[in-house]
Each structure stands twice: as C-alpha cells, then as structure tokens.
Amino acid sequence: MNLLLINPNTSEVMTAGIAAAARAVAFPGTTVHATQPTFGPRSIEGHYDEAIAAAGVAEQVRLHGAGADAVVIACFGDPGLDAAREATSAPVIGIAEAAFHAASFLATGFSVVTTMTRTCVIAEHLVHRYGFERRCRGIHGTDIPVLALEDGGAGCVDQIEAAAREALARDRSGAIVLGCAGMAALCATLSARLGVPVIDGVAAAVKFAEGLVALGLRTSAHGDYARPLPKVYDGWAAPLGW
C-alpha cells in the first residue's frame, strides 16, 4: 500500500526523522511517501501556526492524496484532519487521535507530555473533540521548542523522562503519550526507562492506517466528509482528483 505521510511543518529535517520512524514500523508492503507543505511555519507551536499548517495539509492532500491508500498527519495538533478527510476517500489518521486510541487499549488512564506549554490547550481541545476526557488524566508541557527535537531529540530525553515520571505520579496514569511527532525517535528509550507503555503517535498512526486498509475500510463520503462542493478557490488551484 501507498501511505502519504504529511509533516505539517516545513522542516525537511523533521520530515526525514518522522519518515524514518514510520518506515521502522511499516510492513514491507507499505511504501511511505513523506512530504511537507510548500509554505507555512518551520515548527507548529500555537493556534496561528496550526491555522496555516492546516492549509498546508490541505495543499499536500490536494497534490498527493489521489495516489494514497492512506494518509497520516504527523503533527500532534492533527491540523487539517477534517479537511483532509473531505479531500480523499483514503483513511486519514492524525497522530494525536491514533496515540489516544492506542494508549486507551493499554491503560485505564494516560498522560500526555508535549513541547511548549502554550500548546497544551490544543491537545486538551483534541481530548474533548475525540471523547477521551475519561482516559486522559493530564497534559504536561516541557517548554522544549519543537525544533530542538529536529535532530531526534537525544539531548531532550532526560527532560522528557523527568516530565513523564512526574506526570505518571501526579495523574496516577499508566501510559505516556508523546505530544510531538519530533519525539518519535525517543519512544523506545523512554519506554525502557519508565517501565510503562510510551506511545508515539507516528508509529500508532501508521499501524492503524495499515489495519484500516487491510480491512478494506475507507473514509465515509456520506455527510460532512463528502467531497468539497465545486467552487472557485481564489489564489489556490482547484482541488485535483474530484
């Protein structure tokens, strides 16, 4: 299968790291096509960045979605998720939603450890949007800038571990969700150090996508995920593929 992996920020270094994490867990028959928007923030660390990144995701789905069997949006805010689900019939998985589901299979409660504290509210909004209020017991910022994780984040692992330990104790949770696609390379190390399940949304999203494709399941075109209505998009090429 062909999996379109979209890094919604414009860091090519981070895109490469995310792609490596995806390819490390993908089945041999899964080809990962990694991409990022041609415009937008180098890192996504707030509402303004998310708004622009969502348009970037829409751009990438318009350009590459037609050939994809599944799409993964590899930013913890899941920017542009609903728009992408309108724009392709392929399953579209956001890494936050995937990580929440995976954690809920493994513990009665989980904690999220993310980057800038100011982005915690974005994760809180997703917890409520996806219906995980009873399972997510806390969301904790480390104030690690996203681009500090560009090189895989080895220099940040101790800080993330300490935040995760505090979260497990304070929240009485049983699992940790990594709140940034840039943390993917740290997942195995953190899980070994903490002795609890640590979920990287990139890997979880790839496996959920493969599972849905294997089941022959695609996004519903009935109702609000139907294709966008035909219209002029000023300053933006007409959507391709429908």
Ligand SMILES: O=C(O)C[C@H]1NC(=O)NC1=O
């Ligand atoms: O929301 C965050 O803090 C992390 C989010 N930002 C980004 O550029 N990639 C991410 O996964």
